[in-house]
Amino acid sequence: MKKYYALEQEGNSACVTVYGDITSWPWMESDVSAYMLSKQIDGIEADQIDVYINSYGGEVSEGLAIYNALKRHKAKVTTHCDGFACSAASVVFMAGDERIMGDASLLMIHNAWSGATGNAAELRKAADDLDTISAAAANAYRAAVNIDDAKLDQMLAEETWIAPQDAVDMGFATGIEKYEQPSVPAASARTAVLAKMQAKPIIAANVNVDTDAIVEKVFAKLTREAEPKQETKSNTFLNALMRGKEAK
Structure with missing residues (x-):
């Protein structure tokens, strides 16, 4: 000093x-x-x-x-x-x-x-x-x-x-x-948040999604939760979903 x-x-x-x-x-x-x-x-x-x-x-x-x-x-x-x-x-x-x-x-x-x-x-x-x-x-x-x-x-x-x-x-x-900014790590929350904000999003490549399996799981869950023989909004949705699945 x-x-x-x-x-x-x-x-x-x-x-x-x-x-x-x-x-x-x-x-x-x-x-x-x-x-x-x-x-x-x-x-x-x-x-x-x-x-x-x-x-x-x-x-x-x-x-x-x-x-x-x-x-x-x-x-x-x-x-x-x-x-x-x-x-x-x-x-x-x-x-x-x-x-x-x-x-x-x-x-x-x-x-x-x-x-x-x-x-x-x-x-x-x-x-x-x-x-x-x-x-x-x-x-x-x-x-x-x-x-x-x-x-x-x-x-x-x-x-x-x-x-x-x-x-x-x-x-x-x-x-x-002129003085260079230090390249050593800094314990700064502001720096960490800023880095996250400025980071480019990670895009996954070559990912296979089984849409049929997803539909089956959603349908099974909704079926378990629906009350039998009642034409509720849920049942209406299930019927529409089934008709769409059968049409495939």
């Missing part, structure tokens, strides 16, 4: 798991900071680094620092979107030489946002600063995507969720990891 945040190395391969917020103030067990992770990435002696991501994102500066730490490492980096890679986490995802989406995962990209107080000049400056910060993050996408700047800018402005196949088509991702 993956931890919220972990870095493990075995031989020439290293595995980084980011399953929480990306923040300069890590309080929760799941939080990860660029200071903590970048130092560890720089110390990795491996030819392959796999980064598994499930994060709503966090601070842009932290995401950019982790992105650059991965990009400058000599190892081949493969990033995996295990669930969500949103906001700053999508920037980290873009650091992969290979970028693999799970078949049930999503990217989310948007422009940077923040809170501000002050006079009109300070608020205008805050808006300009946000434009600059958003442009820096957008460069991580532009280095890989095959869409034009106008399309990317529109997607960022609209806060866009990106499905796996769309991510591949636009260049955000390089592949999709």
Whole structure:
């Protein structure tokens, strides 16, 4: 089971798991900071680094620092979107030489946002600063995507969720990891009922049916149950049956 945040190395391969917020103030067990992770990435002696991501994102500066730490490492980096890679986490995802989406995962990209107080000049400056910060993050996408700047800018402005196949088509991702259904037996009543419903009916071949024997047995049973010398509906049926049998 993956931890919220972990870095493990075995031989020439290293595995980084980011399953929480990306923040300069890590309080929760799941939080990860660029200071903590970048130092560890720089110390990795491996030819392959796999980064598994499930994060709503966090601070842009932290995401950019982790992105650059991965990009400058000599190892081949493969990033995996295990669930969500949103906001700053999508920037980290873009650091992969290979970028693999799970078949049930999503990217989310948007422009940077923040809170501000002050006079009109300070608020205008805050808006300009946000434009600059958003442009820096957008460069991580532009280095890989095959869409034009106008399309990317529109997607960022609209806060866009990106499905796996769309991510591949636009260049955000390089592949999709799909999982085969297990072939081992499963103790599932629903599965068993469904299998029965979908099964083709079994048709017997070369079966000989003795119709005369069947008629004899039916006639004998009805005769035993009928009351003598009473023209009931049963007797009427028996007479008709006998006439049909004699006619044969």
